[in-house]
Amino acid sequence: MKSLHLHVKGQSAKLMAESQESAGAGAPASTQNSWFKRYFIADANLNALCFVFILMAAVCALAFGSSMYSGANLQSMAFQIPEFGLIALGMMLAFLVGGIDLSIVANACLSGIIAGFILTGQWLPGLEEGSRIALAVVIALTLSTLMGLFNGILIATCAVSSLIATLGTMTFYSGIGMALTGGRSVVGFPDSFTSMGIAEVGGVPLIFIMFIAVMIIMAVMLEKTGNGRKLYLFGGNPVASLFSGINNKRMNLAAFTAIGFLAGLAGLTIIMRVNSAKVGYGDAYVFQSLIVCVIAGIHPAGGRGKVIGIGITTVLMQMAASSFTILQLSPYTTKLIWGLMLILVLGLTKDGRKLLNMLSQSLKKPAARRPAGSEDA
């Protein structure tokens, strides 16, 4: 590893002296509380999101009380969140690199169908149940990752816009699924497979734990590693990242390949819960995951947004859906609340930003004041 200290050999005394003079200007404003600050206070979007979340939680507590916060309802929410959450995480990655991926759900369905064929023994017959399940999972995830990679190759090397490329592959992947199944459901999975979908550890669904684990891994990779930093930079300004020696093609490939893997996980989660595989499952998730990303503060132009935002937003959405179930409203009304949420958060964000600026200004002031004279160095 190269040393990064900026030692200047034979540095002229003059520059040294002057740099010492302005030393005060370069001192960090504040490094305390930076974790909390970075995550919540410094990020206007996240801030607004947390506010809405608390508001929602409070309203639900007042309006529904135990029917919302009963163990059974919380558990059923935790069962429903992962499949959609995984798709939203995939869409987030596409947003981060300034693109969009319309093919996530088609990819999830197709990998679910292929897993289904192996699980039911229609493909590779004669295997034992245990190895059948293992093989189905491995093949489904490999194929979904390859489908993601294919999107990445189209976008990175053929310079097709991600919208067009994934619109094409969405139709393509659905088409393959249709050809394989003829539009019928693949049914008859082994019980030991579907029981994973309803398994729980200490009351918490296994798939929910898996979803949390994926979120944590993704958050760490994006926010704590060098490659994550490169991805954010590339998404924010691809021209500048090219001129900084970042391999732009590799960024697109990595992002869309990872989306493919997430789609595969989502596909498996869906067929576990539904106990069948079919083209068209979860089609509505495409549009909904776009809304989730926007609400979660993932900037569609790329380069901005945090994984935790997706986590909070998916829970928020599920709470909304649950309250509608409790109110026994038509499921179509759920769409209405999604739209309202979108408007609410965006509206709040704008004002939230103003409010936040004022707050942070008053917080920063003492730290920002510098010794007189450092300015006119």
Next chain:
Amino acid sequence: MEEYAATQLRAEPHKGDPQGLPLMVEAIDITKTFGDFKALDNINLMFKGGEIHCLAGENGSGKSTLVKVISGIYTPDKGTIVVNGRNYSSITPVQSMHEGIQVIYQDLSLFEHMSVAENIAIGKLRETNQRLVNWPQIYEIAAEQLSRIGVNLDLRQELREASISTKQLTAICRALAMDAKVLFMDEPTTALTSREVDRLLAVMSELKKSGLAIIFISHKLDEVFRISDVVTVFRDGRKIGDFPSRDLNQRRLSYYMTGREISYPKYQRTSPDEPSFIELKDLCKKGMYENISLKLRKGDITGCIGLLGSGRTELALSLFGLNRPDSGQILIDGKEVSISSPTTAMDHGIALLPEDRAVQGLFLERSIAVNTTAAVIKQLCSSILGFFDFKKERSAAVDSIKRLKIKTTSEDKLSGELSGGNQQKVVLAKWLLTKPRLFIMDNPTVGIDIGSKSEIYEIAQQLAHQGMAILLLSDELEELTSNCNRIAVFYHGRIIKLLEEDELKDPHTAVFINAAIASGDIAKAQAAAKAARAGAAVQTSAAKEGK
């Protein structure tokens, strides 16, 4: 020095009106603050018709704020604006436009997908409240305005395909179509070639003759002197004074602007005379450059000058792996290398400070720290899991801020919030962390104030003294003659002349270079330089005889 300080204190406002020029706009006691920061402090100023008035000052000195106050974008805290005899304590953009005040901003704000004619006519048509598009009328308006400035443009050309110069002229015509009486132009010449600058300046004098008040904001002092009648100098939000431009020279003006004496030190190569470590042999790229051969030694600052399209930038991109040459060789330390991407260029120790700081150089929405480490992310990661070392990033950023004297409150400040000069220093810092052996700088001081400019020169020269080779691409001859020990003159994709150290000592080299980049004819350029030398000799001998 003493003498300047004295003038500065007594700086009289430019009163007295020998030609009886009409007063168009007067600013009285204008003050504008942003938070604690006083952007304008009791500014009194008059703009007269038939006069080209230059506002000079470093970045952040208040020139642009004043323009925004007069055009109604900002409301002043205090003071009055008098336009055509009417008093405004604050003026709205619409009122300002009705009074005939037009501003042409640096980015021009044109509709790129529309034609020249539509762009010219659109403002005027909007006022007439017509519901339908009347094409003959559009062309009529456009042609009328173009004839006023005596320029011929293709009216139907779509603007995104047009040159910057055409866009510039279109913006001027749009302002004229809106019956502009007072025209502000913010850095209009930044992106123009010298020939286009000539054309623009000619248009400006034409407009001046027709009685417009033209307010010109520029960093290029030679243009200020060529065109303006009055220069108002701003520093730190205060007016230093109004000066008739014939009473000023460059040195005095830059002294007023910065409050200190600025002279660019001349670079002298001090590195030991060893053979070159980078050699270009017959490098060709069709339609861009051909047969480029160049040797670069440690400590060389090699200047590259030439008009737009002369192949300089294209060559620089090739060396940085963004524009593959068709044929020819690049040798580093005697070995032939293929530079296929910026990553390989960086592996070979080549860095590029790109031409467009805002788009290519910086992540404007990210902090200084993130920007400075953008090219060394790999080196800041742990080798096994690739975790990023935020502490090292911070210390690298703090070191860079100190070393390059970047003016900022913290390394967490967004780079987009910095002034142009400090932004450029962030880009420099980014590349210095990669420890380059060859640093290509493509127009590093465009749109940067004089103070930062000389600091950037100082940094570049210091790096060269430490043994870095620098390739300096620039349109400013003075920048090259004071910083380079060799200058390559580009013309139509070829290096037509490589001036070595001894040749640069000749004071008439400037004449030679100017003639060479324009004509491409070495013999002609040499003749011009010879004539200049002879002229100077005659003058000195005449002066001697006169004594």
